[in-house]
Amino acid sequence: MRLRRSVIALMAVLGLALVSACNSGDDGGNEAGDGLQKVSYLTSFNTFGREAYAYVALEKGYFKDAGFDVKITPGSGTVDVMKLVAGGQADYGIGDFTATAITLANQKLPVTTVGMIHQRSMAAIMSLEGLGITKPEDLPGKTIGDQPGSTNTVMFPVYAKAVGIDPKTVTFLPSPPPGLPALLASGKVQGIGQFVVGQPLIEKADSKHRKAVTLPYGDKLPDLYGNAIITRTDLAKDHPDQVKKFTTALLKGLQDTYDDPAAAAETLKKYVPDTDVAVATKELQIMRNYIKPQGFTGPLGDVTQERVQKVISLLQESNAIKTPLKPEDVVTLSLAPKS
Structure with missing residues (x-):
């Protein structure tokens, strides 16, 4: 009996090993039944209009043409995306580059960035007319609602x-992201942490129909990148061709979104039925100026060592990071898009 059990156990182990071997591709992932490689992807935050480009790449078959069966899951902010990618729960994700650099300076997660979605940071403080904030100098003494650890909060001392x-003169009230527009509209806070593309959503949530007041970090810190494409360091090192193919497919979706924001918003609604197409379209129209700012001449997704070093130096000068950090610690330049 004992021998029989041992044989059965051995067969089970061999069976699992065989299944694993059949599922493991040379490019570091599992294959779907149609021969496509299964890949998991996290948006930066939820499924707002600003995330539409991934769904465009999915809808238009860019991922499939590159050999991928992609599952898109809503992310919950840069730090969480980094941790999920580092832990293997996702292969790729989107996160703010500055927040990524600050996080990697404080804890060594096995992640790297391989391209930029935005050439300028979209982080901002947003208010409404009549709440006492019209310019940065109005911020001292005010209360800002934001999710702890969000890009806007993490970057605020730099801004x-x-x-x-003095950043200590501004109070940040921990608040769940879904409730931020209503919190601002109620006047319980004078501002909220928000990406600049959140303007149409904030204005729609205000029953008094006040105009949004936006203080973009990028206006004062033009060297800061916005969202970046994140993957695990082992994928970048061991399977560079996969990473390049995925990035290329995703950026095709970004280019189409840049070219036709309204169509991208309609595509998003197909996959996320509760999407407000008008709001999503306005978000994407605003985002165009961050994907390709005025004067930008590089390839879509461009990232350079010189600029990454500028970002690091800026963060060090602002005491946002206090440990040594090199460009290669946060980005794999060999995999970044080239002209």
Whole structure:
């Protein structure tokens, strides 16, 4: 009996090993039944209009043409995306580059960035007319609602130094992201952490129909990148061709989104039925200026060592990071898009 059990156990182990071997491709992932490689992808945050480009790449078959069967899952902010990618729960994700650099300076997660979605940071403080904020100098003494650990909160000390105010004079009230528009509209806070593309959503949530007041970090810190494409360091090192193919397919979706924001918003609604197409379209129209800012001449997704070093130096000067950090610690330049 004992021998029979041992044989059965051995057969089970061999069976699992065989299944694993059949599922493991040379490019570091599992294959779907149609021969496509299964890949998991996390949006930066939820499924707002700003995330439409991934769904465009999915809808238009760019991922499939590159050999991937992609599952898109809503992300919950840069730090969480980094941790999920580092832990193997996702292969790729989107996160703010500055927040990524700050996080990697404080904890060594096995992730790297391989291209930029935005050539300029979209982080901002947003308010409404009549709440006492019209310019950066109005921020001291005010209360800002935001999710702890969000890009806007993490980057605020850097922005505060750039505009000449003491970050300690501004209070950040921990608040769940879905409730931020209503919290601002109620006047319980004078501002919220928000990406600039959140303007149409904020204005729609205000029953008094006030105009949004936006203080973009990128206006004072133009060297800061916005969202970046994140993957695990082992994928970047061991399977560079896969990473390049995935990035190329995703950026095709981004280019189409740039070219036709309204069509991209309609595509998003197909996959996320509760999408407000008008709001999503306005978000994407605003985002165009961050994908390709005025004067930008590089390839879509461009990232350079010189600029990454500028970002690191800026963060060090602002005491946002206090440990040594090199460009290669945060980005794999060999996999970044080339002209």
